Amino acid sequence: MARGSATYRYEAIQDLLDETSSAISAGAAFEASSYSLNTLDKYFARLLPVWADTLVNPAFTDKDFDQVLSDAKLALQAKEQNPWAKAGLVMNTELFKGHPYAATPEGTKNSLAAAKLAAVRNWYASSFSANRIFVVAVGNFDPAALRKDLDATIGRIPNRNIALPGKAPPVPVPQTNKLIKQEYPQSKGIGYLRGDFAAPSPEGSDFMATNVAMKMLSDLLFNVVRDKYGATYTPGSYIRAFNANYGSLTIFKTKVASEVKAYIDEAIASLAAGYCMSVDPTASEGAEPRMPIADALPIYKALFLSEYYEKQQTNAAVAGQIAGSVLASSDYRNYLLDTDRVRAVTPQAVSAALKKYVLDGKFTWVVLGSKDVTDPVDEASF
Numbered sequence: 001m002a003r004g005s006a007t008y009r010y011e012a013i014q015d016l017l018d019e020t021s022s023a024i025s026a027g028a029a030f031e032a033s034s035y036s037l038n039t040l041d042k043y044f045a046r047l048l049p050v051w052a053d054t055l056v057n058p059a060f061t062d063k064d065f066d067q068v069l070s071d072a073k074l075a076l077q078a079k080e081q082n083p084w085a086k087a088g089l090v091m092n093t094e095l096f097k098g099h100p101y102a103a104t105p106e107g108t109k110n111s112l113a114a115a116k117l118a119a120v121r122n123w124y125a126s127s128f129s130a131n132r133i134f135v136v137a138v139g140n141f142d143p144a145a146l147r148k149d150l151d152a153t154i155g156r157i158p159n160r161n162i163a164l165p166g167k168a169p170p171v172p173v174p175q176t177n178k179l180i181k182q183e184y185p186q187s188k189g190i191g192y193l194r195g196d197f198a199a200p201s202p203e204g205s206d207f208m209a210t211n212v213a214m215k216m217l218s219d220l221l222f223n224v225v226r227d228k229y230g231a232t233y234t235p236g237s238y239i240r241a242f243n244a245n246y247g248s249l250t251i252f253k254t255k256v257a258s259e260v261k262a263y264i265d266e267a268i269a270s271l272a273a274g275y276c277m278s279v280d281p282t283a284s285e286g287a288e289p290r291m292p293i294a295d296a297l298p299i300y301k302a303l304f305l306s307e308y309y310e311k312q313q314t315n316a317a318v319a320g321q322i323a324g325s326v327l328a329s330s331d332y333r334n335y336l337l338d339t340d341r342v343r344a345v346t347p348q349a350v351s352a353a354l355k356k357y358v359l360d361g362k363f364t365w366v367v368l369g370s371k372d373v374t375d376p377v378d379e380a381s382f
Contacts, residue, residue, distance in 0.1 A: 001026060001058045002026050002054060003067065003068065004054065004059040005054040005056075006059060007053050007057065008053055013050055016046070016047070017047075020043040021039075022040070022043055022047055023036075023037075023038045024038075028105035028106075030101045030105065030168070030242055030244075031242065031327055032323075032327055034323065035051075037051040038315075038316050048149055052153030053153070056156050056157055060117065062117060065120065069112065072106065073112050076107065076112065079106075081186075083186065083187050083369075087182065087368040088194070090180060090366050090368065091194055091364065091366045094178070094180055095171065095246065096171070098172065099168070099169065099172055099244070100168045101168065101171070101242075126160070130155075130157045130160075131159050131160070131161055133157065134323075134326055135154070136323050136332070138315040138319040138322070167244075168242075168243055170198060173361070175362070177382050178362075178363070178364045178365065178382075179367065179377070180364070180367070181367055181368075181374040181375075182369075182374070183369075183371055184368045184370060185370050187368070187370045187373065189373060190253050190254070190373065191253075191255070191373040191377075192251070192252060192253065192367070192368045193250070193251035193254065193260060193261075193366070194250050194251070194366050195249040195264075195364070195366075195382075196246050196247065196364050196365075197358065197362065197363050197364075199240070199246050199357055200239075202241050202245070202329070204245075206349060206353045206356070207239075207341075208341045208344075208345050209350050210239055210247070210357055211238075211239060211304065211342075212300055213271070213351075213354045214238050215300060216271055216277070216300060217358075218235070220267040220268075220276060221235035221249070221264065221267045223289075224267040224288075225251065227287070228263075231255075231256050231259065232251045232254040232260065233253060234251075234252040235251050235252070235264075236248075236250045237250070247357065251264070257369055257373050258377045261381045261382060268354075270288075270290065271293075272351075272354060272359055274292055274293050274351065275290040275293065276290070276292075276300070277290065278290055278291040279296045279299040293350055294347040297345070301342050301343060301345060304342055321335045322335065365382050
């Protein structure tokens, strides 16, 4: 769509976007696709008809299809040649077996090889339907005028009454922890480690508690895995915000892949014992500055909220937040309650979330590296 419509050629669109410092962007994720216009107020009247026409009357030419398909193949090839991205591909293939998320939005080598423009046109003609589209507009708008403009443009998209998909089932949880060793000769002595686990959805009562727990664990990983043992430069832990949600423990580049799991366990053990990184500068001396979760929690909640709101500094970011609320709960206002949800997190909720999803949860692990990296890794330690 972004490459042109019946009225606007791709080159003309690009010239207009360059002239106005604007952007039309498209993306596909597990649960939804997005098609966005980001522009200054004074250019909105010029850009809206262009953006809308690519939705209502996409050109779908052979030349544009070939270019987009080539770009997709190159992007996938780049992932295969990037060891960290390759580890993610291996993880997703294993984690989502038999799950709707297995249909990776960026495609696979086989699906891209089989892609045809006729299939794209047929899908658009049969399945692109008004009842599966919602619009988020953030800016200095007159709502009545905007509605009139939208009705006159994308309001022409037909309602084909295509049934909405149900929410995806939870991510499959393995019966036991699972380790996949992926040989990657090009890494030459460097290993990459990732462990994924099922996590609560944004609508789950323990979603925010798990977020805070992961932030605490991420700091502990930094202190133990990086500062104490020098095993990696960039460790981390986090959960995502999909309806079928999952989290990750990550070790980006290590020369001691066979030892690093023990260091991860050490960091987890601190949090499980009720301690996190000290947030008191007067009590932060020593190699392992610790503080009870209850004492540090107010600061961690404040830090979490600061990062949360830093991500909402632009209209585009707020639009994304609202869209996420619609996908998670069908209520565009849902994200407005996130501050209250974070503030309501208790030390007991943090410990309970850690126990449920990390200590008692089952992990799928991927260790990727050259043979000298993966061979010494003991599966029993996972």
